[in-house]
Amino acid sequence: MSDRSVDVVVVGAGNAAMCAALSAREQGASVLVLEAAPKDLRGGNSAFTAGNIRTVFNGVEDIKALVPDLTEEELATTDFGTYTEDEFFDDMGRVTEYRTDPDLCETLIKRSLPTMKWMREKGVRFLPIYGKQAFKIDGRFKFWGGLVIQAWGGGPGLVDALHEAAEREGIEVMYEARATGLITDDDGVHGVKVKKDGKTMSVRARSVVIASGGFEANPEWRTRYLGPGWDLAKVRGTRYNVGDGIKMAMDAGARSFGNWSGCHAVGWDFNAPEFGDLDVGDNFQKHSYPWGVMINALGRRFVDEGADFRNYTYAKYGRVILGQPGQMAWQVFDSKIIPKLRDEYRIRQVTKVRADTLEELAEKMEGVDGKAFLDEIAKYNAAVRTDIPYNPNVKDGRCTEGLAINKTNWAHRLDEGPFEAYQTTCGITFTFGGLRIDEDGAVLDTEEKPIKGLYAAGELVGGLFYFNYPGGTGLMSGAVFGKIAGASAGQKAVGNS
Numbered sequence: 001m002s003d004r005s006v007d008v009v010v011v012g013a014g015n016a017a018m019c020a021a022l023s024a025r026e027q028g029a030s031v032l033v034l035e036a037a038p039k040d041l042r043g044g045n046s047a048f049t050a051g052n053i054r055t056v057f058n059g060v061e062d063i064k065a066l067v068p069d070l071t072e073e074e075l076a077t078t079d080f081g082t083y084t085e086d087e088f089f090d091d092m093g094r095v096t097e098y099r100t101d102p103d104l105c106e107t108l109i110k111r112s113l114p115t116m117k118w119m120r121e122k123g124v125r126f127l128p129i130y131g132k133q134a135f136k137i138d139g140r141f142k143f144w145g146g147l148v149i150q151a152w153g154g155g156p157g158l159v160d161a162l163h164e165a166a167e168r169e170g171i172e173v174m175y176e177a178r179a180t181g182l183i184t185d186d187d188g189v190h191g192v193k194v195k196k197d198g199k200t201m202s203v204r205a206r207s208v209v210i211a212s213g214g215f216e217a218n219p220e221w222r223t224r225y226l227g228p229g230w231d232l233a234k235v236r237g238t239r240y241n242v243g244d245g246i247k248m249a250m251d252a253g254a255r256s257f258g259n260w261s262g263c264h265a266v267g268w269d270f271n272a273p274e275f276g277d278l279d280v281g282d283n284f285q286k287h288s289y290p291w292g293v294m295i296n297a298l299g300r301r302f303v304d305e306g307a308d309f310r311n312y313t314y315a316k317y318g319r320v321i322l323g324q325p326g327q328m329a330w331q332v333f334d335s336k337i338i339p340k341l342r343d344e345y346r347i348r349q350v351t352k353v354r355a356d357t358l359e360e361l362a363e364k365m366e367g368v369d370g371k372a373f374l375d376e377i378a379k380y381n382a383a384v385r386t387d388i389p390y391n392p393n394v395k396d397g398r399c400t401e402g403l404a405i406n407k408t409n410w411a412h413r414l415d416e417g418p419f420e421a422y423q424t425t426c427g428i429t430f431t432f433g434g435l436r437i438d439e440d441g442a443v444l445d446t447e448e449k450p451i452k453g454l455y456a457a458g459e460l461v462g463g464l465f466y467f468n469y470p471g472g473t474g475l476m477s478g479a480v481f482g483k484i485a486g487a488s489a490g491q492k493a494v495g496n497s
Helices: 015-026 044-048 060-066 072-076 085-095 102-110 112-121 154-168 219-226 244-251 314-322 358-364 370-383 473-493
Strands: 004-011 031-035 126-128 134-137 140-143 149-151 172-175 177-185 188-196 199-210 263-269 293-295 329-333 352-355 419-431 442-444 450-456
Touching: 004 015, 004 188, 004 473, 015 031, 015 044, 015 154, 015 199, 015 473, 031 177, 031 199, 044 154, 044 473, 060 112, 085 102, 102 112, 102 473, 112 473, 149 154, 177 199, 177 244, 199 244, 199 473, 219 419, 244 450, 263 314, 293 370, 314 419, 352 358, 358 370, 358 419, 450 473
Parallel strands: 004 031, 004 199, 031 172, 188 450, 199 450
Antiparallel strands: 126 149, 134 140, 177 188, 188 199, 263 419, 293 329, 329 419, 352 419, 442 450
16 A cells, blocks of 8 residues: 555544544545455444434424424424423533543533534434334324434444445545554644555645544453453443553653543443444343342342433442342332333344242242342332323432332333343443543643644543533534544645634
8 A cells, every 4th residue: 555645634434433434525635545344344333323313403493403304294293392401511510520630521512513513514414212112102103311312223324324435525535444654744744544454554634633533442441441350341332442542642752631530331231242243233232131130149229220311320330230140130020110111122143031929930030039139129029109190201209118239210110920131241332532622622741721723522532521411412412523533634634714
């Protein structure tokens, strides 16, 4: 391979990277995208998501702008509600324990809806998440948890739409091309070293945008930064996010930032493969736990399953499951809830047991102290406040009382067979620690000064998420900061900044 020269190089080919590439192209820059994966595995973690994107919207008119093909019947039978900037701020503050960087957070929220409209202009199509984020009550769908919109075709559909836009706009994507380091000197960054077909080549560029994800697929880094035991976690998404982008930026003097001991990790099927499977996508997740109970190997509940809507707890409960004996937990439901389980509970590749009685179920739940489990369920059932009405659309306060760990909402007695239990472990999605950027998407050095010619977006930007995150915020963050970083990189490359 011979050396190349281009205005802007983008490292990565997922949502953040492709938004950066499209944004740089808008500035008149020539753009080359480097993707470590082969074409059929392109898109990083974005391809493994459900495509859910959290955005501000102030009413149905904003939804119609994003989904113009909604029918009159759909509009008449749906209560979308609103999700204001203030509500988004409140959610980001609450779930990150108010550690989220205020400037990054404000940029994310205020630019969310305009960025969604820009993506729509680029050819990305959206639809309401009727199947997983809305309940039908009295003939009307009502959305909950502030998360309403997803990309057509989920994560793969989002990635394909962005790549189709890039192809239309003359952006080249080089596959199986792993960026190994930055070309730098005292005047900043001037390109990227690339390994392609076993050969190292140089791609000279006026600007570089790194958007190649976190380090979740690197077990050595996971153990180093997240702690002991994290080498045992399953990886929900791509095997290619091993921290290369973070390392090359830090080697060039970039400042690390954010929650390096934190990550997004969920309940994931116990027998899922080591890395994500695009044929299954995110369906190894098991996210109906707020309506049931979670039991560990000791036969005990260990978490408040109903502490909040799934959107606000699922990204932190994977860590809790990893800390249980055997790094596993069983989710248990009875016949009142089984018909309402999310679609991912019905896939073929699922670790599940079913029984007519709790006693029979206890015998089938591998690795669990059956006697302790039956004792735990008896105490749980006795503690449920059945006088409080059940309502899945709100935090209904239907709780337990008197237990060591009470369930705060959506408590049901497990007393109507048949019963089902699903075995889960920890699936890591992405890591929270990364690089520090400014309001233009420029990577800052250890003296808090921009590294000339270097920009970043996506999962490897630190400072936005701590401990937890609101569902759908990852793709929104990638798009917002990808667009910003791409615009800045493009402007610099063509001499407009």
